[in-house]
Amino acid sequence: MATSILFMHILNGLAYGMLLFMIAAGLSIIFGLMNIVNLAHGAFYLGGVYIAYSLVQQNLGFWLAMIASIVLVAGLGVLMERFLLERVYGKELEQVLLTFGLSFIFADLVKWIWGTSPLALPVPSSLDVSLDMGGTMFPAYRLFVILVGCLLAVLLWYMENKTRIGAIIRAGVDDRQMLSALGINIKVVFTSIFAVGAALAGLSGVLGGPIMGMYVGIDSEILVSSLVIVVVGGLGTWKGAFIGAILVGLVDTLGRVWFPSLTMAMVFVIMIIVLLIKPNGLFGRGAHA
Amino acid sequence: MSLLKVEHLSKSFKGLQVLRDVSLEVREGERHVIIGPNGAGKTTLFNCMTGTLPINEGKVVVNGQQISGLPAYTAVRMGMSRTFQKNNLFGELSVEENIHLAVTACKPYRFHFLKPASKYAEMLAETQELLAQWGLWERRSRIVSELSYGEQRLLEVILALASKPNILLLDEPTSGMSPAETVQTTMLIQSMPRSITLLVIEHDMEVVFSIADRITVLHHGEVFLSGSPDEISGDARVKEIYFGGGTLKHA
Amino acid sequence: MRANIWRTPTLFIAILLLLPLILTNYGVKLTSEVLIMAIFVMSLGLIIGFAGLVSLGHAAFFGLGAYVVALLGTHLDNTYVLIIAAAVISGIVAFVSGLLFIRSSGAYFLMITLAFGQMLFAIFYKMESVTGGADGMAVSASLNLGFGAIESRVGFYYLVTIAFLVSYYLLRVFISSPLGKGVRGIKENESRMTALGYNIRHYKLIVYSLSGMLAGFAGALYAYFNQYVSPDLLHWMFSGQALIMVIVGGVGTLVGPAIGAGFFVILQSYISSYTDRWPMIMGVIFVAIVLYGRGGILQIAMLLWNKLRPKRHKEEETPILPKEGNGFESVKG
Known part of the structure; x- marks a missing residue:
C-alpha cells in the first residue's frame, strides 16, 4: 500500500479515535468516580447528533446547533442523574439495568421522531474543503476533529492535574469515602461530572455526524467500543481514555481496510492482551480484580 | 520440631x-x-x-x-487454617450450611454436581459432630446473621476447624x-x-x-x-x- | 410432607403436557418459544443468581449454539449430533473466554462479557460468505430423534417441554450439589471461601462453562424452532433482554428466570401485535422494575401469597450486627 494512503487511513483512524475519546472520557470518569457503567451513554451521542441535525434543518447553522445540542444533552444527563440514577447509587446491578432500559427508551425515541432511514449531518461549510497533505487530499473537517480531540485532551489533563475539581476527582476515584470525609458535596460533584460526560458524548455525536453518518444502532456500536477503551485505558483516567481511544480508533479503521470481517475481533484482541498484561488497564488506578 | x-x-x-x-x-x-x-x-x-x-x-x-x-x-x-478478626461468615446461609461448606472444602467430592450435597453422609456426620461438640446443635438451622455476636465469633472458629x-x-x-x-x-x-x-x-x-x-x-x-x-x-x-x-x- | 414436595411439580408437569389440548396453534408455538427462552434465561440466572457473575454477553452463547445447528446442519443432518455439538462448542467457548476474564468481577466482568459478545456478533455479522451476514441464514437441518422427522408444532412443543423439564431438573440437582453449594458460597463471601481452601476461580469457571453450554443448547433448540438464525441472536441487546428476564423473575431462584422469560415473551408478542414501540415499552419496564419492583415479580407474588396466608409469614430477618462497611466494598467488586 502506498504510504500516502496509509497516512490517510491513519488520519481517519485518529479522527475516529478522537470521537471515541470524547465518549470514553466521560464514561471512564463516571465509572471510576460513581461506579456506574452508563449503558445509556451511547444515547447521549445519539441525542447530540440528531438534535443538531434538526437544528441545522431549521437553518440554525452548524456551530450554533452544536452548542445548543450539547447544552440540551447535558441537561438530559442532569435530569437522568438527578431523578433516576441517584435512587440506585451503590447498587451495581440496578444501575446497569436502569441505564440499559434508558438506552432502549432513547434509541426507540430517536427512531420514533427521526425515523429509521440513515441521515447525514452536513459538514459545516467553513470546513468543507480538502487540504493538500504532501500530495494527498484530506478533508479539513477530519483534521479539525483531530484538533478538537487533542485540545480537549490537553484541557482535561490540565483540569485533572492542576485544578481543585481535578484533585477531587482523583481522590474520589481512589477512595470514594474520602470525598465525604473532605466535606465535599458529593451530589454536586456527581451531577456535574455526569453533565460533563453527557456533554462530551453529545459533542462527539455532533462532530461525528458528518463523518459517521446517523442511524439507529450507532449508539450501541460506539458504546461497545468505548467500553473496550475504558477497560483498555483503565477506569477513571482521562489519559487512559485518550491512549485507549487512539489505539481502538486506529485498529478499528486499519482493520476495516485490511481485515474487514475481523474488525471488532481485532479490537477485542487488544483488550484481551491488555487485560492479560495489565488487569487494571494501561493506566488504571483502581483495583478491580 | x-x-x-x-x-x-x-x-x-x-x-x-x-x-x-x-x-x-x-x-x-x-x-x-x-x-x-x-x-x-x-x-x-x-x-x-x-x-x-x-x-x-x-x-x-x-x-x-x-x-x-x-x-x-x-x-x-x-x-493451616485461619479465622478473621472481623467475622467473615456466610451471613445469609444457615449455621449448618456454613459448616457444610467448610467441611466440603478439601474433600474429593467438592466438585461433584450430579448428586445433592445432602446425600453425602460423611459430610453430614462431620457437620453434626462439629455442631454437637461446639454447642451449636440447637442453632443449626438459624440464619447466621441472626446469631448473637458471640455465637458468630464461635462459628468463625468452627469453620476454621472443619478442615481438621x-x-x-x-x-x-x-x-x-x-x-x-x-x-x-x-x-x-x-x-x-x-x-x-x-x-x-x-x-x-x-x-x-x-x-x-x-x-x-x-x-x-x-x-x-x-x-x-x-x-x-x-x-x-x-x-x-x-x-x-x-x-x-x-x- | 413428602407428598407436598411433589405436588407442585407434578401439577406443573401435568399442565405443560396438557396445554396443547386447549391452546391454538399460535399458542403452542408461543409456549414453545417461552420454554426455549426459559432454558436460556435459567442459564443466565444460574451465573447471576448463584455465582454473582453478571454477564451482558450471554446471548453470544445462545447465538453460537443456534449457528452451530444452522452451519453444521448444512453438512450433516443428525439432530443428536447437532444439538450436542451446539452445547459443547458453546461450552468450550465459554470455558476459554472464562479463563481470560473470570478473575474480573462486578462491572468489569459485565463490560468484558459485553465486549466479547459483541465481538462474536461482529464476526457472524461480517462473515457474509459463511453466515449470510446481517440477513442471517435458514436452518436446513430437520428435527429427527430417530423415530421420524418432527414437523408438527405440537410434536416440537413436547420435545421442548422435555428439554425444559430435564434442564430444570439438572439445574435443581446442580445447585443442591456440593459444587453448586460452593458456587453459592462464593457469591456470598469470596474471601471466606478462599480461606476455607476453595479455589474460587475453578468454581466460577465451571459454572460459567456449564451456563454457556446450557445457553448453547437453548440456542440449538431455537434454531430448530425458528428455522432461521441471524446475528441479532448474539447481540448484546438480546443479552440485556435475557438479563431483565432474570431480574423480572427474581434473582437467586431457579423458577424465577423461567417465569421472567414467560412473562416477557408473552408480553412482547402481545404488545408487538399492537404497536412498533416495543423497545420503548420494554425500556420503561426495565426502569420501573429497577425503581419499584425489587426482587422481581416472583417476589411480589410471594409477598401477596404471604399476605393471604399469614401463618406462613416468615420471621423478619433483622441482622443483629450492623453490616460491615458501607456497601461500597461490595460494589467495587
Missing part, C-alpha cells in the same frame, strides 16, 4: 513498610501468641502467611513445605466479646487438643497469659521480642512500648 516457620518476611504497601524481616518459629503443639500495639502488622502477618497478600521477601514454611508464593486457598490443604488443620491461626478470637464470652472462649481455646498447634493474635492480656506457651511481640512491623510468658511479662522494654509504662498483669 518447628511446624510453622516464617523466615525474614518483609511486606510493604506502596512504599510503606508494614513488616520488616519478621522471623518466627512455632513448634508442634505450641500455643504461640502474637501481641503488639495497633498497627504493628499482626493481621498483615497472618494475611502474608496464608497467601492472602503476596509477600515481598522471605518465606513461610508449613509442615515442611514452602507455602509462600502459593495461592491463598492452598494453605488449608497444607494443614494441625495449625490454626486465630486472629483476635475474643475481639468485641463480653467478659463472660471472653472467659468462655479462653476456655474453649485451652480445651483444644495439643494436636492442633495454635498461633493467636490477641489483645486481651488475661487471655494471652492464660493460653500462651510462648509470646512474640510485634512492634512497627518487626519482631521486638520472642520468649516465654515470664520473659515477656518481666521485660521492661515491652512494658514501655506496649503499655506506655503501665504494669503487665499476669493472670
